Amino acid sequence: MNIKITGTGSYIPDTIEKNENFHQHQFLNTDGSEINHPNEVIVDKFKAITGIAERRYAKHHLTASDLGFFAAEKAIANANIDPETLDYIIVSHNFGDVKHNTIQSDILPCLAARIKHSLRIKNPKCVAYDILFGCPGWVEGVIQANAFIKAGIAKRCLVIGAETLSRVVDKHDRDSMIYSDGAGATIIEATNDEGGILAHESASFTYDEAYYLFFGNSNNQDLCRDTRYIKMDGRKIYEFALSNVPSAMKACLDKSGIDIKEVKKIFIHQANEKMDEAILKRFYRLYKTDIPEGIMPMNIQKLGNSSVATVPTLFDLVKNNKLENHSLTKGDIIMFASVGAGMHINAIVYKY
The missing domain is CATH 3.40.47.10 (Thiolase/Chalcone synthase)
Structure with a gap:
């Protein structure tokens, strides 16, 4: 099964x-x-x-x-x-x-x-x-x-x-x-x-990192102080993601027994283009190997950050050949990875 x-x-x-x-x-x-x-x-x-x-x-x-x-x-x-x-x-x-x-x-x-x-x-x-x-x-x-x-x-x-x-x-x-x-x-x-979920990894970093994303007041001091909005400490999130996401991805891939050179696509949460590119660089650096061309599909340029929807939306688009220069073939090894409020991290290795 x-x-x-x-x-x-x-x-x-x-x-x-x-x-x-x-x-x-x-x-x-x-x-x-x-x-x-x-x-x-x-x-x-x-x-x-x-x-x-x-x-x-x-x-x-x-x-x-x-x-x-x-x-x-x-x-x-x-x-x-x-x-x-x-x-x-x-x-x-x-x-x-x-x-x-x-x-x-x-x-x-x-x-x-x-x-x-x-x-x-x-x-x-x-x-x-x-x-x-x-x-x-x-x-x-x-x-x-x-x-x-x-x-x-x-x-x-x-x-x-x-x-x-x-x-x-x-x-x-x-x-x-x-x-x-x-x-x-x-x-x-x-x-x-054949195929399916080969390995997964999850972690929650809450000791110092729990409130990097939070509900807070408007920057406009004249607005109602009881109304809350989504807020984040972007610099801390960026540093946290670069320090922790690549190693979590590596732990997941190592658990699967798959060689990194077999990975065909990596679907990372569409949070920030530069951050995602930096995560990918650090991930491949852990294996002392070059990043293959076209490994990381991205749609943040046109769709922005829709939080929990970014990874499944991106996967659906690529699966249905709706993202230029990206496609999947039966048997491809792919990864899903995400980071966000909590601070939580997770990853999945999957055989398409």
Whole structure:
């Protein structure tokens, strides 16, 4: 028995928010003081660091669970399964359903229950629950599904990552330009086919690192101090990721017994173009080998950082030949890796 991804689906919102749209924003320092640079300079510097030129925002009437439902429908169709045969629906997110122009998160009922309801699944033994694991949430959901199947308590799971980060950003914070909306979904099941999940690795660094990403006040001191927005210490996250993600990836690959030269694609959480490139360099440096050309697909330039949705969305695009110069062939060894709020890290080695 092998545990494989048998279906994928993603939902990428239609609304494109280009970098130029931030030229009219009032960006402020954390203490509320003016930034002594024109917005054009701020935006250009942001693009140079993150690689992001545009991002996607969900339409006003849609929530994260809606996006997750759309992606789930596609994954179910792609796997050609009856949704009533699902044993688990695992949904990763960070902020629940945040309606447009509201400040309150709604996770009652959980998003997985909402998506199961929207899929019109009658089977009560299809267990639906959410996980909060920062940006690595989808990868961790796949690891949990793998464990359930290995333990014999499930045969087929639906794992979703869905987020509407555009609803929780502080428009006076330059970091607001990073975040976007989207959803990715996968069917994980036991099959007799060759390949599947070969190894996985997870870690939580919380002693000093727990609050590198947090919910905090707006940089605009005049706004309500009871309203919170997604905030991060970008420098600390960058240093943490470079120090810890490559070694976690190496531990996972070594556990799988696969030679690094056999790896064909590495799907890293789309957080920051320069950070991801630096992680890749350090990973290959650990093996004292050169980075193969085209090893790391990226879509952050056009889709931004949609947290839990970046890895499954990217994988779905490459799998369906929708990302230029990237494709997958049966038998390819690939890796998934992510880092995010917590601070959490995880990785999977997978034979396609």
